[in-house]
Amino acid sequence: MTAEDMTAGALDATSGLDRTGALRAGLEEYELSEEDLALLGAPDDVLVPEPEEVLPVVAVVGRPNVGKSSFVNRVLGRREAVVQDVPGITRDRVSYPAEWSGQRFTLVDTGGWEKDAAGLDARVAAQAEAAVGLADVVVLVVDAQVGATATDEAVVRLLRRSGKPVVLAANKVDDARGEADAALLWSLGLGEPYPVSSIHGRGTGDLLDAVLAAVPEELVAEHQRPSGLRRVALLGRPNVGKSSLLNKLTASDRVVVDDVAGTTRDPVDEVVELAGREWQFVDTAGIRRRTHQASGVDFYASLRTQAALEKAEVAVVLVDGSETLAEQDVRIISTVVEAGRALVLAVNKWDLLDEERRHYLERELARELVQVPWAPRVNVSARTGRHLERLVPALDVALESWGTRVATGRLNSFLGQVVAEHPHPVRGGRQPRILFATQPSTQPPRFVVFASGFLEAGYRRFLERRLREEFGFEGTPVEIAVRVRERRKR
Numbered sequence: 001m002t003a004e005d006m007t008a009g010a011l012d013a014t015s016g017l018d019r020t021g022a023l024r025a026g027l028e029e030y031e032l033s034e035e036d037l038a039l040l041g042a043p044d045d046v047l048v049p050e051p052e053e054v055l056p057v058v059a060v061v062g063r064p065n066v067g068k069s070s071f072v073n074r075v076l077g078r079r080e081a082v083v084q085d086v087p088g089i090t091r092d093r094v095s096y097p098a099e100w101s102g103q104r105f106t107l108v109d110t111g112g113w114e115k116d117a118a119g120l121d122a123r124v125a126a127q128a129e130a131a132v133g134l135a136d137v138v139v140l141v142v143d144a145q146v147g148a149t150a151t152d153e154a155v156v157r158l159l160r161r162s163g164k165p166v167v168l169a170a171n172k173v174d175d176a177r178g179e180a181d182a183a184l185l186w187s188l189g190l191g192e193p194y195p196v197s198s199i200h201g202r203g204t205g206d207l208l209d210a211v212l213a214a215v216p217e218e219l220v221a222e223h224q225r226p227s228g229l230r231r232v233a234l235l236g237r238p239n240v241g242k243s244s245l246l247n248k249l250t251a252s253d254r255v256v257v258d259d260v261a262g263t264t265r266d267p268v269d270e271v272v273e274l275a276g277r278e279w280q281f282v283d284t285a286g287i288r289r290r291t292h293q294a295s296g297v298d299f300y301a302s303l304r305t306q307a308a309l310e311k312a313e314v315a316v317v318l319v320d321g322s323e324t325l326a327e328q329d330v331r332i333i334s335t336v337v338e339a340g341r342a343l344v345l346a347v348n349k350w351d352l353l354d355e356e357r358r359h360y361l362e363r364e365l366a367r368e369l370v371q372v373p374w375a376p377r378v379n380v381s382a383r384t385g386r387h388l389e390r391l392v393p394a395l396d397v398a399l400e401s402w403g404t405r406v407a408t409g410r411l412n413s414f415l416g417q418v419v420a421e422h423p424h425p426v427r428g429g430r431q432p433r434i435l436f437a438t439q440p441s442t443q444p445p446r447f448v449v450f451a452s453g454f455l456e457a458g459y460r461r462f463l464e465r466r467l468r469e470e471f472g473f474e475g476t477p478v479e480i481a482v483r484v485r486e487r488r489k490r
Helices: 003-027 034-040 068-076 120-134 150-162 176-188 204-213 217-222 242-250 296-311 327-338 355-368 388-402 408-421 457-471
Strands: 057-061 094-100 103-109 137-143 166-171 193-195 230-236 268-274 277-283 314-320 342-348 377-379 434-441 446-451 479-484
Touching (some): 057 120, 068 094, 068 166, 068 204, 137 150, 166 176, 166 204, 176 193, 230 296, 242 388, 268 388, 314 327, 314 388, 377 388, 408 457
Parallel strands (some): 057 103, 137 166, 166 193, 314 342, 446 479
């Protein structure tokens, strides 16, 4: 950079500051609230959130329908895991942050483990075994009313081979009379069975004390390190290949995959290494319809998917390139935008498309996704892994835009030029005027525009388009709020 360039940049910055000061002074003529003044006095820098901790892992295992998910909900203190009086509702291993007596840990719910299972049930059982391998402590849930079964004994043999600390939960002990049934579970050879009632909460405190006491001391310090991983949610209609994509990214059968649509019902977390960096990917249940129109398991799965999106920073929305773009695809993308999350569009099954289908797909995307032309797009194949490496640059661009902050001086200099070239139309004999603008927050970028009158939706869209042309914001929604302020009465 030459000396002339540096001088010009300094002059531009100075003129921007001068213009900002003049605009702020002009605002004194208008009625401003304390909230307005606080917003105008906010600095341009943004606080960076501290990274999350990586915590001890507690896996909850057992045969189907013994109350594992009910126990998880009791520990969490809310209905988080999908529960229904039908065996086999939980299929993948699902992680939740939990806390007891001031100690935070990760609680992992798993699908029911069955002996000699086949087909989908075998893959569900494999997920439970994987959860045991990754856990620091295992809670084996047994139905005390039924007693120890051959399947329970097979699970015990599996746990002994793992070498992990095991705490035995004798579930469905709702009163003192049921404790005798729980005592019979000493025969499993896992030590003291803790009588609990997942429905009523009876005995869960003593069980959790035993679980935390079983965490190896050398792991406690290790698990307090910060992770700071970027969180990515995989969204899409049922059976578009989300679970297949996560399995390909992890190079393992991390998630149950089946031709039956809706196999995934709970959000599934997994750390994925891409381009030499680790990412926290979350596979979610396929969204079939609007949440208020869903019922039963689909209703709760939709709620879990929405919660997973709220916890994520960026969403990868997967669409099936071999099928016509559906209304549900558009609705899912709108959900991401409304949640204020960064967005990457991934077109799956690209390797199966011929030239004619690709031509019509381009037209469909241009027509149906006109509201998100700013979303970066990647054409991939979850089955073969083709072009998955292109996800990282797209994610980086979206996340960088999601956290972009525009200095107040530069923002107002730009808007002043835009308004001078394209002022707001006159409506009812009045022409609203933009007084001042600021960006109070990021993730996503949010702008507040002070104006002397209401700005039409079309003009706000025009301002958003010009902001994107000037500052980028590729891969992130941009929110523009308008505050109308009247002149002070003399």
